[in-house]
Amino acid sequence: MKYKLGKKEKRNLIRIVFALCAFIALFTADKCINLASAVGGKLGWLLPFFLYLAVYIAIGCDVLWRAVRNILRGQIFDENFLMCVATLGAFALAITRGVNGLETEGFDEACAVLLFYQAGEFFQNYATNKSRVSISSLMDIRPDHANVIRDGDAITVDPSEVKIGEIILVNPGEKVPLDGICVKGKSALDTKALTGESVPAEVEAGMSVISGAVNLTSQIEVEVKSEFYDSTVSKILELVENASDKKSKTESFITKFAKYYTPAVVFLALALAIIPGAVTGNWTLWTYRALNFLVVSCPCALVISIPLSFFAGIGAASKYHILIKGSNYLEQLDKANIFVFDKTGTLTKGAFEVIDVQPACDREEILRLAAIAEKDSSHPIAKSIAEAYAGEIDDNGYVLTDISGRGISATDGNDTILCGNEKLMRENGIEFPEISGTGTRVHVALNGKYVGTVTIADTLKEETTDVIGRLNALGAKTVMLTGDNEEVAAEIARQAGVTQYKASLLPQDKVTEVERMLAQKNKTETLCFTGDGINDAPVLMRSDIGIAMGGVGSDAAIEAADIVLMKDDLRGLPLAKRIARKTMRVVRENIVFSLLVKAAILVLSALGITNMWVAVFGDVGVAVIAILNAMRVNSKYKI
Amino acid sequence: MKKVYRLNNLDCANCAAKMERGVCKIDGVKSASVNFMAQKLTVEAEDNDFERVMDEVVKVCRRVEPDCTIAR
Numbered sequence: 103m104k105y106k107l108g109k110k111e112k113r114n115l116i117r118i119v120f121a122l123c124a125f126i127a128l129f130t131a132d133k134c135i136n137l138a139s140a141v142g143g144k145l146g147w148l149l150p151f152f153l154y155l156a157v158y159i160a161i162g163c164d165v166l167w168r169a170v171r172n173i174l175r176g177q178i179f180d181e182n183f184l185m186c187v188a189t190l191g192a193f194a195l196a197i198t199r200g201v202n203g204l205e206t207e208g209f210d211e212a213c214a215v216l217l218f219y220q221a222g223e224f225f226q227n228y229a230t231n232k233s234r235v236s237i238s239s240l241m242d243i244r245p246d247h248a249n250v251i252r253d254g255d256a257i258t259v260d261p262s263e264v265k266i267g268e269i270i271l272v273n274p275g276e277k278v279p280l281d282g283i284c285v286k287g288k289s290a291l292d293t294k295a296l297t298g299e300s301v302p303a304e305v306e307a308g309m310s311v312i313s314g315a316v317n318l319t320s321q322i323e324v325e326v327k328s329e330f331y332d333s334t335v336s337k338i339l340e341l342v343e344n345a346s347d348k349k350s351k352t353e354s355f356i357t358k359f360a361k362y363y364t365p366a367v368v369f370l371a372l373a374l375a376i377i378p379g380a381v382t383g384n385w386t387l388w389t390y391r392a393l394n395f396l397v398v399s400c401p402c403a404l405v406i407s408i409p410l411s412f413f414a415g416i417g418a419a420s421k422y423h424i425l426i427k428g429s430n431y432l433e434q435l436d437k438a439n440i441f442v443f444d445k446t447g448t449l450t451k452g453a454f455e456v457i458d459v460q461p462a463c464d465r466e467e468i469l470r471l472a473a474i475a476e477k478d479s480s481h482p483i484a485k486s487i488a489e490a491y492a493g494e495i496d497d498n499g500y501v502l503t504d505i506s507g508r509g510i511s512a513t514d515g516n517d518t519i520l521c522g523n524e525k526l527m528r529e530n531g532i533e534f535p536e537i538s539g540t541g542t543r544v545h546v547a548l549n550g551k552y553v554g555t556v557t558i559a560d561t562l563k564e565e566t567t568d569v570i571g572r573l574n575a576l577g578a579k580t581v582m583l584t585g586d587n588e589e590v591a592a593e594i595a596r597q598a599g600v601t602q603y604k605a606s607l608l609p610q611d612k613v614t615e616v617e618r619m620l621a622q623k624n625k626t627e628t629l630c631f632t633g634d635g636i637n638d639a640p641v642l643m644r645s646d647i648g649i650a651m652g653g654v655g656s657d658a659a660i661e662a663a664d665i666v667l668m669k670d671d672l673r674g675l676p677l678a679k680r681i682a683r684k685t686m687r688v689v690r691e692n693i694v695f696s697l698l699v700k701a702a703i704l705v706l707s708a709l710g711i712t713n714m715w716v717a718v719f720g721d722v723g724v725a726v727i728a729i730l731n732a733m734r735v736n737s738k739y740k741i
Numbered sequence: 742m743k744k745v746y747r748l749n750n751l752d753c754a755n756c757a758a759k760m761e762r763g764v765c766k767i768d769g770v771k772s773a774s775v776n777f778m779a780q781k782l783t784v785e786a787e788d789n790d791f792e793r794v795m796d797e798v799v800k801v802c803r804r805v806e807p808d809c810t811i812a813r
Contacts, residue, residue: 175804181755227752234778349774357758406754406777413778 111227118221121161125217128153129210137206147200151193154209158189162216179364181400188396189215192714195386195393215397215718222722226406229729233410236417236736243295243314243335245279251323261313262330270324272317280326281313281333287322291315296338297423297652297668314338337660338668341425348428352689356408360401367704371395374708387710394707397717403696407728408689414736415685422739423668424678431664434647435682438630440623441573441675442616444641445584445591447634448651448672449570449598450560454482456490457541458557466493468554472546474500475512475521483542483558490556509544520547527552540593559590562597569672570599576679581619583612609637616641632675634659649675673741685735692728699724743785747812748802751780756806763801769794782811 107115128150131137137150159166165182172180189212196208248261249271256271261279264270269285272278278291290302293315302318305311311324314335330336375392379385412429419426426432446452459465473491476484488495499514508529509522520530521544527534532547534555541559545552570580582603584591591605604615620629631638631645634652639662642648650663652670660666667674703720706712751757757777764773764784771785782802786794799811 171807175807177805181753223753226754230754230778234780357761360755360758361762400755402753402755405758409754409778 107228108231111224111231114220114224117161118217118224121157121217122221124157124160125210125213128157132210144203147197147206150206150209151197151200154213155193158193158213158216161213161220162186162189165216165220179368179399181364181402184364184368184396184399185216185219188393188714189213191389191393191396195390198386211714215714218718218722222402222725225726226402226729229733230406230410233413233417233733233736243277244339245277245313245335248279249273249276261333264326264330266326266329268326270326272311272322272324274317274320276317277335278311278313278315278317278324279333279335280324280330281311281328282324282326283310284308285323285325287320289320289322290318292318296334297670299669338425341427341660341666348430350412350429350433352433352693353408353412353429356401356404356693360405363401364399367395367399370704371399390714391707391710394712394714394717395704397714398700398703398707398721400721403700403721403725403728404693406725407692407696407732410729411685411689411692411732411735414732414734415681418736418739419678419681421736422674422677422741424674424681425666425668426678427664427666431647432682432685434628435630435665435679436686437626438628438647438679439577440579440581440619440627440629442581442583442619442629442631442645443600444612444631444633444638445582445586445594446560448632449566449582449600450562450594452560452634454486454542454558455561456486456556457559457561458539460535460537460555460557464554466491468546468556470495471519471548471553472521472544472556475502475510475519475546476544478502479504479510483544486558487544487556518549520550521545540590560594562594563672565671565673566598569676572676573679574599574601583607583615585609612638613640613644616645620645632672634670649678677739677741680739681735688731688735692731695731696724696728742788742791743783744791746782746784748775748780748782749810749812751775751777751806751809753806756809759805760802760809763805764798767794767797767801770798773798 132150137153139146166186169180169183169186173183177183192208192212192215196206196212199208200206245261247258248264249256249258250264251269251271264280270280270282274289284305284307286307288306290304291311292302293299293312295316296312296314303315305322310327311322313333371392374395375389379388382388409429412432415432416426416429443449456469459468469487469491470493472487473495476487477495479485500512501514503511505511505522505526508526509520512519512521520526520532523543524534524545527545527547530547530550532550532552534545534552537543537555537557539557541557544556544558546554546556573580579602580600582591582595582598582600584594584603584605585607586605588605591603595603607615616629616631623629628646630647630649631641632649632651633642634650639658642650642659642662647665648663649665649667650659651667651672651674665678667678699720703712703717707717754777757775760782761773761775764770764775764782769786769790773785774783775781776783782798784794784798795813802809802811
């Protein structure tokens with residue numbers, strides 16, 4: 103979505119450009135032919151005065167108006183008011199010079215201050231509005247209507263009016279308005295905006311569909327399972343909308359700083375005008391220097407660039423389907439140095455897979471036999487075997503018998519296949535070799551003779567080793583928590599490369615374990631827990647930063663987590679950390695840079711080395727640079 | 742109870758900070774936060790007192806930034 107200037111902004115821009123042109127023309131004319139001396143005489147200064155005053159009023163009438171209005175409401179430290187005091191003061195000084203017959207100067211300065219001030223304000227407005235739009239483009243997932251079937255007719259209503267159990271029609275090209283189950287039709291759904299998954303998901307009757315997905319190919323009927331306020335899309339929208347509600351420590355610091363900064367500068371200015379003025383008697387000189395102070399009295403550069411940086415960081419993350427619930431989490435994530443992971447579904451795929459078949463030369467035959475035996479079972483291990491077998495499963499006439507706790511026997515009268523664990527083999531007097539290594543073993547025997555062994559295990563996600571390696575390289579501590587036994591945990595921990603692991607933990611033990619780690623760590627350390635959101639909501643809440651993966655469809659996780667990786671990809675974690683790091687670096691740069699420039703201007707003004715030109719350039723310039731720096735956060739990141 | 746209001750025409754970040762400070766000082770406001778980037782005001786106050794508190798909030802905001810309006 104591109105940002106377009108509003109009516110008010112367009113008018114402002116035209117005004118600034120016109121005033122700038124007029125100012126430049128006037129300024130050049132004045133410098134070349136010296137307008138005051140062109141007229142000559144005692145009242146020569148009146149010509150430049152009126153010309154500059156015209157430009158001043160053209161550019162600054164609204165500032166003057168706001169200053170008057172705000173001072174009537176008792177806002178002494180209002181920036182408009184202070185700007186006006188500074189510029190009108192400069193005018194007054196220039197008039198005094200004119201009246202006293204000195205060389206005319208100073209009108210241009212007063213005019214320029216207001217002009218640049220306005221230009222700076224315009225730019226700030228533009229920048230903030232622009233970054234607001236970049237976030238709200240995420241709101242594209244909001245469905246605007248639902249076609250609900252009532253009394254046999256499809257009527258179009260607002261999604262919030264549809265009740266649980268009603269049937270809605272979703273036409274191709276429309277967004278699914280509510281969560282539910284597909285009851286009729288077959289189509290492909292685009293969930294890219296929700297999960298970042300670019301391959302469309304196939305749905306047919308009986309499968310669940312999530313709101314916010316776009317129906318691509320053909321009409322489907324969906325039975326609604328949750329009301330709109332409770333639907334996935336509402337939850338995500340709420341999260342995005344409230345993203346910057348929680349303020350970081352840095353932001354609070356800046357707000358507090360701003361509270362004291364303006365009054366402090368104003369009082370310094372007063373003191374600077376009165377004390378040395380009274381001592382030396384040179385009132386004009388010291389008043390002029392004091393007016394310089396007022397020009398830099400607005401803490402705008404800081405006040406605007408810091409939230410803007412955080413906002414840009416949150417916006418950048420959301421482009422990569424990482425939802426961050428507040429700028430405080432960005433701040434903490436930058437410092438995070440203890441990364442705790444749940445094993446199943448986070449580091450590993452959470453699904454069983456055939457990782458080995460022995461002896462390898464008979465792989466196809468072993469898998470064929472095992473698949474025949476296991477084909478009807480719904481156990482995850484059995485399913486993984488059926489999936490691993492490439493050919494067609496020939497099941498003619500096999501009678502399957504489930505031997506509880508042992509395995510399965512399949513017989514077609516001639517051949518008998520035994521498929522199961524060691525107990526099954528031993529009880530049938532079949533000899534089998536011991537195989538070392540982790541994983542669940544399924545031994546296969548045909549007619550009382552050992553054929554081979556299939557090893558099944560939950561495997562690491564492709565990106566896990568890389569991600570853990572990168573975190574370790576940052577000097578972070580990586581810890582894996584799992585409910586699996588020691589042997590399995592050790593093997594996965596070794597493959598993943600985590601620095602520590604804890605095995606045989608029940609879900610409630612995970613909370614205790616995380617609490618123990620929280621108690622042990624230093625105050626400066628930050629603990630970040632990453633889980634898939636199933637069963638670990640308490641841990642997500644308890645840790646400093648809770649990160650839920652593949653958040654779509656798990657409402658509890660979205661609510662409990664501080665950061666949600668919508669895409670089920672662990673690489674989102676180091677990416678989020680990089681974004682956090684960049685955000686915090688930009689924030690620090692902006693704070694230091696703005697404060698230094700302001701302090702320098704104050705000191706130089708007090709010493710009389712600078713003039714109002716430098717002051718206003720410094721002030722507006724530092725704001726513009728800080729804003730541009732803040733926008734840098736929302737750039738492209740390598741995954 | 743916590744309520745969130747949309748702020749229209751909130752143009753200056755410093756005013757947002759001033760508003761936040763002003764609203765926090767109002768008698769009956771438990772907590773308040775003005776989010777400049779999201780242009781939102783969050784106010785927490787007792788249920789039965791909310792209307793009166795909000796009237797005060799509107800007054801305070803009008804004093805700080807007359808152009809800015811609260812969508813109630």
